[in-house]
Ligand SMILES: Nc1ncnc2c1ncn2[C@@H]1O[C@H](COP(=O)(O)OP(=O)(O)OP(=O)(O)O)[C@@H](O)[C@H]1O
């Protein structure tokens with residue numbers, strides 16, 4: 179999944195953005211964004227609230243027109259060839275798009291029918307199995323946990339096997355376990371050759387998943403590289419010591435001593451022990 183390998187081969191990248199600008203009235207959100215996403219790679223677009231991540235995703239998925247610049251998705255121009263872009267992508271928005279009244283299985287069948295697939299029931303059952311939702315399949319999606327809903331949402335967006343998928347903050351609001359489940363799904367997709375552009379505010383998410391990471395800040399991409407390249411921008415890590423609250427075990431060992439000879443002298447003669455800071459209460463971070 180090397181991003182460099184795919185672009186180096188001379189193939190058109192999955193996504194290419196050049197000089198992209200977008201304003202909402204006076205608010206100049208994108209001020210000239212350039213980026214490329216190699217086929218089959220996972221690209222993470224990072225940025226704080228309001229940086230313009232969703233705006234980028236909406237432009238790339240043809241929901242919004244750029245004011246200036248060009249963007250191609252799967253080789254098709256997002257303004258001139260919007261229909262073919264739409265056939266090449268799926269979008270999982272920042273807020274889950276499942277119908278809560280329908281069951282998980284019915285949600286999948288609905289999308290498969292909308293996409294005119296031959297055997298919607300089989301498509302639904304395959305996806306339920308792939309996303310570990312077989313037991314939940316006959317239940318109303320309204321009863322799903324946040325993680326299950328997200329998985330169903332992503333499953334719905336995979337119907338029809340689009341080569342490129344956009345995930346706008348796929349794990350916001352999920353607990354750590356559910357986030358890891360979504361990460362596994364995304365990693366699996368990329369392994370099968372799907373290109374993934376995801377936006378996130380979680381740095382560890384980008385670190386875990388992405389082949390390349392770009393940071394959108396004040397309307398521009400301020401860095402773009404692999405994790406190793408980004409790490410090389412900062413001075414080498416230094417070892418720091420942080421003070422840790424002693425555990426009962428630390429206190430016990432300090433007072434009693436690990437070799438039975440007694441620990442550090444913490445007794446001031448008053449019979450009361452004073453607050454202590456010992457080597458064992460400090461730990462390398
Ligand atoms: N339809 C709109 N009309 C006016 N302003 C908008 C519109 N959509 C977004 N904005 C503004 O544009 C800026 C970028 O919004 P955008 O949703 O792209 O940010 P984001 O990076 O996705 O943020 P978040 O992390 O909160 O999802 C914000 O200041 C937002 O308020």
Ligand SMILES: [Mg+2]
Pocket residue numbers: 231232233272346347
């Ligand atoms: Mg957003």
